[in-house]
Amino acid sequence: MNLILLSATQQSSETTYQLNDRQVQHVENILKKQDGDSIRVGILNQGIGQGVYRRDAGSVTIHNELLSPPPVLPCTLVLALPRPNMLKRTLMNVTAMGVKEIHLIHSSKVEKSYWQSPVLQPQSLHEFLIEGLEQAKDTSLPNLHLHPRFRPFVEDTLPDLLLERTGLVAHPYQAQACPVALATPSLLAIGPEGGWNDFEVESFTQAGMTCVHLGPRILKVETAVPVLLSRLHPAL
Numbered sequence: 001m002n003l004i005l006l007s008a009t010q011q012s013s014e015t016t017y018q019l020n021d022r023q024v025q026h027v028e029n030i031l032k033k034q035d036g037d038s039i040r041v042g043i044l045n046q047g048i049g050q051g052v053y054r055r056d057a058g059s060v061t062i063h064n065e066l067l068s069p070p071p072v073l074p075c076t077l078v079l080a081l082p083r084p085n086m087l088k089r090t091l092m093n094v095t096a097m098g099v100k101e102i103h104l105i106h107s108s109k110v111e112k113s114y115w116q117s118p119v120l121q122p123q124s125l126h127e128f129l130i131e132g133l134e135q136a137k138d139t140s141l142p143n144l145h146l147h148p149r150f151r152p153f154v155e156d157t158l159p160d161l162l163l164e165r166t167g168l169v170a171h172p173y174q175a176q177a178c179p180v181a182l183a184t185p186s187l188l189a190i191g192p193e194g195g196w197n198d199f200e201v202e203s204f205t206q207a208g209m210t211c212v213h214l215g216p217r218i219l220k221v222e223t224a225v226p227v228l229l230s231r232l233h234p235a236l
Helices: 021-030 084-095 114-117 124-136 149-160 198-206 221-232
Strands: 004-006 016-018 040-045 047-055 061-063 073-080 101-104 143-147 167-168 186-189 210-214
Touching: 004 061, 004 084, 004 124, 004 186, 021 149, 040 061, 073 084, 073 149, 084 101, 084 124, 084 221, 101 149, 143 149, 167 198, 167 221, 198 210
Parallel strands: 004 040, 073 101, 073 186, 101 143, 167 186, 167 210
Antiparallel strands: 016 061, 040 047, 047 061
């Protein structure tokens, strides 16, 4: 982790926070910090600063004004639920890149059993997002929404999400080249490993979205996600 990310529940005084076991182990075993050393910290949904590590207490005392986290990536991500063993990496990468609105949805090629996976428990999802923030030195927690049914999502939720956003569907067939450096906020829909089916593509396009591709190569979801995000909103 590149940032010790602290939450309000860890606050013991105005400027002091208790570290959890994982954070203490990282500070001592990875960062090799001693008592009184300075470490980079962040307060969840607030800012970033420097703190003094107190080894005996297992705490950190913040000693400077908090600075703003990195800018938000102006993209709302709609993602067909990945395989459980891929979900953690995908959410961490998306969070590290600065996406703050994530919608996991069902698709015909998503196994229904995926929705019963323990990795979808709120605590597990929260930990994935936290790890992504720690990697990117960010403090702003994304909003993560689960939609286990496709049709209600496209009929009831999608229209509001598309307001004042450029809607794009990652689809390798009958599509145009993915744009670069959009000047407007976007909504990007990325399908499962087997891609969206015809009904799903039609539902997105009828809602006003455009199909885009990355060329003739078919990429895995965990590769396509960062490539598309960095192409649409580079250097933010």
